[in-house]
Amino acid sequence: MTRCGFVGVIGRPNVGKSAFLNKIVGQDLALVSHKANATRKKMNFIVPYETQDCISQIIFVDTPGLHHQERLLNQFMLKEALKVHQDSDLVLFIASATDSLKFYEEFLKLNQSKPHIILLNKIDLLTQEKLLQTLKLYQAYQDYFLAIIPFSVKKDENFTSLLSVIHTHLPHAPFLYDMENLTDSNLRDIFKELIRESVFNNLSDELPYESEVQIEKVFEKSDFIKIFAKIFVEKESQKSMVIGKNANTIKRIGKTARIKIQKLTEKKVFLQLNVFVQKAWSKEKEKLKNFGYDIDLE
Ligand SMILES: Nc1nc2c(ncn2[C@@H]2O[C@H](COP(=O)(O)OP(=O)(O)O)[C@@H](O)[C@H]2O)c(=O)[nH]1
Ligand SMILES: [Mg+2]
Incomplete structure (x- = not known):
């Protein structure tokens, strides 16, 4: 049995979307910068996940950050991200644990019924107490998300809990890409x-x-x-x-x-x-x- 689907990786600029995807494939393929709005186009990252009776091909799609700026290039970037949001089977919303909840509320306005998981990144920057407070705030929206996973791209090496939640929400379908590949970008x-x-x-x-x-x-x-x-x-x-x-x-x-x-x-x-x-x-x-x-x- 196989599962296969697209997981749009969506979030504000600079929350660590590209860094997370590089980490999950174990190679620096995507551009990472401390400066916002570095990613300009979508890019696929292909990640396998196996359980006892099923193998998934998870196709993560990196996107430019959700932001608003006049420049035509920025408008292209926003449109690119919104298109991925719309076309994905599942969305991984990445937030920085230091960010205000209002960015998640804005994200929800795009489409409340889109199935999504929240990856609360950069928890290395928070005390345990502050992290618990932040998680509590997100809990108010628990009817909207499938799961919330605290994470640090800087410190964490284990993706199992995230991949297993994604796996259970992907459609049963044949693989779209060769399993050897990390990306379909040339x-x-x-x-x-x-x-x-x-x-x-x-x-x-x-x-x-x-x-x-x-x-x-x-x-x-x-x-x-x-x-x-x-x-x-x-x-x-x-x-x-x-x-x-x-x-x-x-x-x-x-x-x-x-x-x-x-x-x-x-x-x-x-x-x-x-x-x-x-x-x-x-x-x-x-x-x-x-x-x-x-x-x-x-
Ligand atoms: N402290 C900390 N910094 C992170 C973490 N993940 C990413 N960063 C940094 O955040 C910045 C933005 O990362 P990037 O992947 O380019 O963000 P994107 O715009 O969402 O794709 C970079 O300087 C990363 O090194 C994390 O877990 N902890
Ligand atoms: Mg990026």
Whole structure:
């Protein structure tokens, strides 16, 4: 007997959605940043779970955070998350244990009858007493959720209680993906995310939000990979900031990304980054579409 279904991972920016998914597959595939709104598109993470008489293929879908901002790119991101919420068999709502309950109340307004589980993340930041108080507050809504699971991506290694609840709520269905795979994203997309992660974590202020990465060429041999990628920014002044004095900043961005890609592929990585200006790319429909963010797509 098999079960298979999509679990939309939904929540505010920065609650640890991508970090949780990397942890559950044991590989850094998704972009994690202390800066909000780093994830821009959905991404599937495939996780098996087995009981005595049934195997599940759980397809977790990482999403951009629920947020409201003017920029067209942000509107694409919100639409992407809401679409996943709507299309999933089950939703995993991730909240930070330090967050106000009002974010969960807002989430409920999307669709109260959508079956969902709450993962209360970052409990490492709370005392036991504060955690119990917080759980009590959520209990007022116990008729709406299937389960609430306190968790810390930083400290916890055991996913069994979460996976077993998800398993029992997935439809009986054949597997959609090869069980060997951790994701259906291709390597190019993952390289792009890891370079974007380095851009997010090595640059400050608005710059990461006005930057985008495109993988131009990838040559893969048995023991090394050559990756040629372009970083796009919106203004000339940003281009010189990305490059930095004596090209120090771009070297740091390249090094951080290269180390991550090397760890993932277990190959020697040669990474060439070039910086280009594409005016207002995050604010204009056609330019966004060229970067793969099509706001008109249903
Ligand atoms: N203290 C603590 N930090 C966490 C935990 N989980 C994630 N983080 C941090 O929260 C930040 C946001 O994580 P990310 O996965 O990018 O959030 P997302 O926007 O929801 O995908 C990163 O700096 C993570 O390292 C946790 O359990 N405890
Ligand atoms: Mg994310």
